[in-house]
Amino acid sequence: MELKRRKRWFTTTLIIFFWVFLPVSAGPVNYINKVCIDSSPSINPDYFWIPLGCDAPDCCPGCPSSPIDWHLRLTGNAVESVILRFENLPTGAVSNLKIEGNASWLDGNSLRVGKGEATLRSFAVDPQAPVPIAIPQINLNVQEVVDTAIVEFQVVQLIGQVAVNESRIFYQFQQCSSPSNLEASNTEATEPDRIILKNNTGMDNAVILLAGRLSGGCISDRIFRGTGDIPIGNMLSNSAACQSQVAVFSDDNAMALVSDITQWTDATGNELPIALSSPLQIHVTVWLARPGSRSRAETDIVNANLRFNSNNAGIAFVADYQDVSGVSGGTPIGNDKDCLSLDDIQKSPYYAKDRLNVYYTNGPFTGVTCFENAAVLFIGTTSLDQTLTHEFGHSFSLGHVRAPDFGSNNLMWPNVSSRTDFSVGQAFRMNVNCNSTVNRIVQTRPTLMCQPIAMNPSACPSPVPCPSLGLNVVPK
Numbered sequence: 183m184e185l186k187r188r189k190r191w192f193t194t195t196l197i198i199f200f201w202v203f204l205p206v207s208a209g210p211v212n213y214i215n216k217v218c219i220d221s222s223p224s225i226n227p228d229y230f231w232i233p234l235g236c237d238a239p240d241c242c243p244g245c246p247s248s249p250i251d252w253h254l255r256l257t258g259n260a261v262e263s264v265i266l267r268f269e270n271l272p273t274g275a276v277s278n279l280k281i282e283g284n285a286s287w288l289d290g291n292s293l294r295v296g297k298g299e300a301t302l303r304s305f306a307v308d309p310q311a312p313v314p315i316a317i318p319q320i321n322l323n324v325q326e327v328v329d330t331a332i333v334e335f336q337v338v339q340l341i342g343q344v345a346v347n348e349s350r351i352f353y354q355f356q357q358c359s360s361p362s363n364l365e366a367s368n369t370e371a372t373e374p375d376r377i378i379l380k381n382n383t384g385m386d387n388a389v390i391l392l393a394g395r396l397s398g399g400c401i402s403d404r405i406f407r408g409t410g411d412i413p414i415g416n417m418l419s420n421s422a423a424c425q426s427q428v429a430v431f432s433d434d435n436a437m438a439l440v441s442d443i444t445q446w447t448d449a450t451g452n453e454l455p456i457a458l459s460s461p462l463q464i465h466v467t468v469w470l471a472r473p474g475s476r477s478r479a480e481t482d483i484v485n486a487n488l489r490f491n492s493n494n495a496g497i498a499f500v501a502d503y504q505d506v507s508g509v510s511g512g513t514p515i516g517n518d519k520d521c522l523s524l525d526d527i528q529k530s531p532y533y534a535k536d537r538l539n540v541y542y543t544n545g546p547f548t549g550v551t552c553f554e555n556a557a558v559l560f561i562g563t564t565s566l567d568q569t570l571t572h573e574f575g576h577s578f579s580l581g582h583v584r585a586p587d588f589g590s591n592n593l594m595w596p597n598v599s600s601r602t603d604f605s606v607g608q609a610f611r612m613n614v615n616c617n618s619t620v621n622r623i624v625q626t627r628p629t630l631m632c633q634p635i636a637m638n639p640s641a642c643p644s645p646v647p648c649p650s651l652g653l654n655v656v657p658k
């Protein structure tokens with residue numbers, strides 16, 4: 183009986199939930215957590231724009247002809263304003279729109295939105311003209327960007343009372359580290375310890391992730407930025423109680439990891455040199471079982487290389503392409519995402535050891551990575567531009583991500599086309615996790631096992647403390 187009542191309550195809740203939220207067509211969501219912003223006065227969220235109305239067909243009642251209202255909401259202690267730069271605004275749109283609340287035009291294309299709420303009333307929609315879009319720039323109040331400070335910006339588009347699109351940006355900050363905000367014992371009087379980067383290709387503003395021991399106790403998840411000579415405060419000698427580790431992420435270089443650091447002593451002025459090397463090369467054989475899929479596959483590999491490098495993941499893909507679309511009698515690859523035929527595939531001539539094997543098939547799906555052997559990936563006919571990059575993320579041990587820790591800008595968010603970002607915590611795991619195919623294939627460094635575990639962890643050590651999965655930086 184109790185069970186029944188609970189069930190009914192649950193069903194009622196579900197119905198209310200769907201009734202309330204179904205009319206909203208999910209727009210882009212951009213969540214970045216624990217972000218260290220390196221004193222930049224503004225943030226331009228990568229590839230984030232807000233289209234007027236709904237950009238997918240059939241998803242907003244009355245679209246595209248009815249006028250649309252934009253309800254804007256800007257909150258957070260670290261934000262000063264958001265500038266929305268519009269493109270494709272029709273002539274006269276600025277004078278026809280009614281603005282209520284804390285927003286005003288800077289010029290014919292740029293709207294300044296202050297903290298609080300504002301409404302833009304009666305956006306006229308012309309179905310023949312290009313869709314107007316708004317690109318946000320977030321202006322920060324830099325003095326207020328301290329640990330746990332947040333910025334939240336929300337745009338809800340309504341036709342009458344019906345919400346037809348919602349876009350959301352959320353940042354949570356942590357301070358970038360420096361010698362002065364590490365609670366060091368005696369940095370004022372003497373030289374701090376330093377990390378000296380060598381071979382930093384292009385002198386990228388590298389991301390340094392640091393764990394160690396200070397006079398006040400253990401520290402972890404501390405982020406420093408720098409190109410070569412990076413002061414870090416006075417780190418003390420190792421003790422069993424504290425992890426001692428530095429990871430370096432820099433584009434056009436492999437991730438560098440130094441553990442159990444012996445260079446740091448209780449004295450000041452110690453130097454830890456870290457020589458960076460070129461990105462780790464992962465060889466991929468792309469098996470083209472679908473006729474005519476080569477150019478799609480080549481574009482997917484280019485996109486994967488772009489995203490892995492721009493997110494400082496330190497991994498580069500080197501692909502060779504095998505056209506098996508005309509093999510007589512077929513191959514065990516079949517036309518689907520068939521991880522059940524993994525054994526047959528691995529015994530066949532259409533599988534190469536010591537590398538990733540990506541199969542472009544005729545199946546109507548986006549992409550799949552096999553749990554039992556994450557070196558086997560399938561790409562189907564409905565794949566998106568980011569699908570192969572996303573599947574490489576699975577192959578390298580990552581699972582899916584969700585709000586509130588991540589937004590749909592993250593490459594491990596399933597099935598959206600707005601994905602551009604791997605967090606620093608994800609880049610760390612792809613490189614070090616024992617169940618990442620990086621380490622099952624290339625075997626270049628001692629491996630760890632970080633939580634959360636998403637892919638096959640057999641023959642891996644027990645999990646150890648790792649940087650937070652969502653730990654991130656802007657800009658990369």
Ligand SMILES: [Zn+2]
Pocket residue numbers: 572576582596
């Ligand atoms: Zn996935």
